[in-house]
Structures are given as structure tokens and as C-alpha cells.
Ligand SMILES: Nc1ncnc2c1ncn2[C@@H]1O[C@H](COP(=O)(O)OP(=O)(O)OP(=O)(O)O)[C@@H](O)[C@H]1O
């Protein structure tokens with residue numbers, strides 16, 4: 001059987017989208033709404049940019065009439081005029097910066113929220129391909145990098161263009177021949193700048209990837225801190241981290257170096273320009289063809305024009321760097337879930353849960369090989385079998401975290417792929433093999449089972465799942481925080497919180513994946529009773545390694561290698577003397593004289609170890 005590769009879908013070909021396309025999308029989807037404010041910023045930028053030209057222009061009368069001819073009345077006038085211009089520049093500059101930065105922050109936070117929203121729609125496969133740290137880096141790092149670059153690029157594009165134009169006007173008005181001499185180097189810069197673009201984009205992309213790997217590594221280190229300490233892997237981990245940091249540093253340095261190269265080229269060009277103009281202009285002043293004021297005005301403009309030109313020459317570098325982040329963001333936004341509701345969903349019926357010749361594989365590794373069974377409505381069906389047999393996979397298929405490669409999973413006769421996805425999940429309460437607790441109070445963690453549950457219902461669930469038993473002993477009771485991922489609770493306590501959550505959910509289908517595996521004998525007994533009460537009237541599927549916990553099940557399915565190899569009730573299976581009977585004998589053997597009592601407190605003897 002050749003199963004289609006489900007874990008590695010073809011990558012979205014978004015990497016090579018045209019920059020204009022990506023920027024256009026960003027504009028339409030996130031920036032356009034702010035256009036009135038953008039116009040206001042543009043007006044302020046125009047004012048700020050023009051002040052440079054005005055200041056350079058005023059240098060001429062200052063020299064020619066005030067300093068050279070000694071017109072003292074003009075001194076005050078010129079002083080106030082220049083001070084006034086600088087004041088206007090300050091106010092306009094402050095205003096436009098505030099507007100641009102605040103729009104930038106808004107756009108970035110919107111983008112971050114949108115990214116998270118979108119990520120929540122994607123299925124497990126995406127998260128298996130993209131580590132948590134790398135995704136955090138995209139949502140936080142790339143959006144922030146984009147904002148910084150976009151803000152400064154916008155300011156440059158607006159203010160510096162105007163400044164450049166106004167200064168060029170002053171230069172050309174003073175002497176067009178000097179101006180042409182000053183600008184003779186500009187066309188020479190074109191090709192090197194274009195060549196640099198590619199380098200910058202490539203290096204920035206690599207640097208962002210390296211940043212992702214850094215975040216991933218940190219995420220894994222902090223989550224695995226205990227096993228790192230116990231196995232004394234601190235040094236090994238910090239060395240690994242150091243080499244990743246070095247890789248990041250290398251890429252970032254290369255990116256920055258190529259970015260810095262363009263302004264440097266501008267300066268080299270400027271050196272040539274000054275040289276040429278001084279040689280020609282100086283001679284003309286000596287000959288009396290030009291006034292000192294004109295010469296000073298021209299040079300002030302030439303000096304002032306360098307900054308905007310430097311920044312403008314860097315503009316496309318910034319756009320390239322921003323594009324690297326933008327590509328990574330749109331790669332996330334373009335990713336589509338593979339599991340979603342059908343266009344016209346069928347109504348979902350309650351009824352038997354059935355698997356009909358279901359095949360499933362992760363990549364090339366077949367996990368389920370023609371699994372067929374029916375779990376009757378309102379009854380309890382148990383799944384047992386060795387580790388890796390595919391039991392948890394059955395729950396993944398039922399909740400549609402994954403879809404079968406072939407065959408059908410049905411509820412009440414309707415395939416799960418034909419019903420509305422949220423509807424389907426609304427009908428299921430799951431206590432998973434790994435309890436997912438969030439860094440909130442015990443109370444809040446239970447409430448996640450049903451957000452509109454009343455206080456009394458939450459307490460009742462906490463009571464039934466024996467959560468109160470330990471919570472009441474804590475200083476803040478149910479309000480006690482559980483720590484990151486529930487780390488402040490013991491394994492058994494976490495499991496009880498997860499059970500309380502499932503109880504609160506009050507769903508017709510109950511999926512329990514080794515729900516009491518981490519509990520001590522006494523709490524297991526209590527919780528087991530509560531679960532038995534809960535499962536009454538619900539279609540319950542329970543996975544267990546400890547056979548004692550499922551002996552009362554209406555049907556027991558023994559799974560091996562993705563198939564059901566035996567089925568029947570506890571008594572029937574014992575009588576038939578197959579796998580189950582052997583497993584049972586093995587588990588009872590370690591339990592001493594009283595087989596009945598011992599079975600109820602049986603150890604977690606994993607059959608796969610046999
Ligand atoms: N996300 C995944 N990606 C790739 N392979 C997976 C993934 N999840 C499970 N598998 C593989 O699928 C097989 C069945 O896994 P499953 O979790 O269903 O086993 P199980 O019967 O629940 O085992 P256990 O009793 O240890 O919980 C295993 O061989 C496992 O390696």
C-alpha cells in the first residue's frame with residue numbers, strides 16, 4: 001500500500017512573490033485604512049524636507065548682505081528667519097514621526113493578532129513542520145523588524161525626497177554647472193546599488209531564519225530544563241546555543257555590511273563632487289564671478305543634501321530587508337489548513353461511532369492498517385494494545401486532528417469529514433495522554449471545558465474529579481495558579497484537572513486516553529468512579545494500559561499494529577485465551593495473592609515491555 005505523504009505537503013510557493021505584490025498586499029490589507037493620517041504625515045514631511053532648502057537658501061543673504069557688507073539691520077532678520085525655520089523643522093519632524101510610528105505600531109499589532117488567528121486555523125501538520133520558537137519569531141520578530149524598516153523607509157521616502165528636491169533647487173539656482181559637476185557621479189552608482197540589493201535580501205532572509213532557529217533552541221532549552229539539568233547537559237546546550245548565535249551573528253553582520261555599503265558609496269561620490277566643485281567654484285570666486293554668499297549657499301546645500309541622498313540610497317536596501325520579513329509573514333498567512341469543514345455540512349447525528357477499514361500513515365510510516373470497529377452509542381468501548389499500536393491515533397481521527405488516508409470514520413452513520421468541524425468537536429470531550437494546562441488558575445483551567453459554565457458547575461466538576469481534594473489544601477484553593485504548562489502541579493493533579501475539564505464539557509462522546517495513568521491507587525479509585533458515572537449514557541472510548549481500569553467496558557478492542565486483533569468483553573477475552581488473556585495474566589502475576597483487589601490497584605505494567 002502506498003499512502004500519500006501527509007506530513008510533508010508541497011510547500012506554498014510564496015517565496016518568490018514580486019516585492020510590489022507583497023507590498024501592495026500589505027498596503028491594501030493593513031495600511032490603507034490609515035490614509036488620512038498618512039496624508040497628514042506626508043504634509044508634515046514636505047514641510048520638514050523643505051526647511052532644509054530654505055535654510056541653505058538663507059545662507060546667501062546672510063553672507064553677502066550681513067557678513068560681507070555689514071548690514072546690521074539684516075542680522076536680526078536673518079537670525080530670526082533661520083531660528084524660525086529650524087523651529088518649524090523641529091515641530092514638523094516631531095509630528096510626522098509620531099504619526100508614522102503610531103501607524104506602524106498599530107499595523108504591527110494588527111498583523112500579530114492576525115497571524116495568531118491564522119495560525120490557530122492551521123492543523124497539526126503545520127506545527128510539526130514549524131517549531132514553536134520559529135513561529136514565535138515570525139509573529140514577534142519579523143513583524144517588529146518590518147515595522148522598524150517600514151517606518152524609516154516611509155520617512156525617508158517622504159521627507160528626504162522633498163529635502164533632496166528643495167536642496168537641488170537651491171544648488172541649481174545658484175549655479176547649474178557646479179550642480180552638474182556635483183552630480184556627475186550619481187549614474188555611476190546605479191549598477192553597484194542594484195547588485196547590492198540581491199545580496200541584502202538574501203542575507204537578511206538568512207539572518208531571519210537564523211533568528212528563528214535561535215528562538216526554537218531557546219524554547220526547547222527552557223521546556224527541557226529539568227532533563228538538561230539532571231543529565232548535566234548545561235554545557236552541551238550552551239555550546240550548541242553559542243554556535244547558533246555565531247551563525248546568526250555572521251548572517252546579520254553580512255546583511256548589515258551590505259546595507260552599510262550603499263551610504264559609503266554615496267560618501268565616496270561626495271568626496272569627488274566636492275573636489276570638482278571646489279576646483280572650479282573656488283577659481284570663479286577669486287575671479288569675482290560669484291559672491292562668497294553664493295558659494296557658501298551652494299556648499300551648504302551640497303553638504304545638507306548628502307544625508308538625504310545617503311538615506312535614499314539605502315531606501316531600497318531597507319525595502320529588500322523588509323521584504324525578507326514580509327515574505328516570511330505571508331508564508332504563514334498563505335498556509336492553508338488541510339482539515340476544514342465541508343462547504344455544505346450534513347447535520348451531525350448522535351449514534352454509534354464506527355471506523356470502517358481506516359488506513360492512516362504519517363509520511364511513509366503506516367500507523368492504521370484497515371482498522372474497523374463499532375463503538376455503540378451510550379456504551380463504553382476500551383482500546384488496549386502495545387505502545388505505538390495506534391490507539392491515540394484513533395482519537396486524533398475522531399476529533400479530526402488528522403484525516404484518514406482511506407476508509408471512513410463515522411458518527412451516527414455520517415462520516416466525520418461531512419459534518420461541520422466545530423460542531424463535531426463540540427460533541428467530544430477529551431482527556432488526552434498529555435494534559436494541556438495553561439498558566440492560569442486551576443479554576444480557569446477547568447473552565448476551559450465550557451466557557452459559559454457556572455461557578456457551581458465548575459466546583460461540581462472539581463469535586464467529582466477529586467481536584468478539590470488537593471486544591472482545598474492550597475493557600476488559594478481553586479484560584480491557585482498552575483504554573484507554565486501546569487508545572488506547579490504533580491502529574492496526577494494535572495490529570496485530575498484535565499478530567500474535571502472534560503466533565504464540565506458535558507459532551508455526548510467521551511474520549512479518555514489513559515486518564516488515570518498518573519494517579520495513585522486511592523485517587524484512581526475515586527476518579528475511576530467519577531469517570532464511570534460520567535460515562536453513563538455517553539459514547540465512551542477509553543484507552544488503558546492497566547486492564548483493571550477497563551474490565552467493566554461493554555466492549556474491549558485489542559489493537560496491534562493499527563488493526564483490531566481481538567474483540568469481546570473482559571470475560572469473553574479471558575475465556576478465548578488470546579493476547580488479552582496473556583496480558584491479563586502478566587499484569588495479575590505481579591500483584592500477589594488477591595487477584596481481584598490487586599487488579600484494581602495494578603501497576604502500570606506496559607505490555608510493550610513484555
Ligand atoms: N505526529 C506524529 N508524527 C509521526 N508519527 C507519529 C506521530 N504521532 C504518532 N506517530 C506514530 O504513530 C504510531 C502510533 O502512535 P499512537 O500515538 O497512536 O500510539 P499509541 O497506541 O497511542 O501508543 P501509546 O500506548 O504509547 O500511547 C507510533 O508508531 C508513532 O511513532
Ligand SMILES: [Mg+2]
Nearest residue numbers: 391392393433
Ligand atoms: Mg497513546
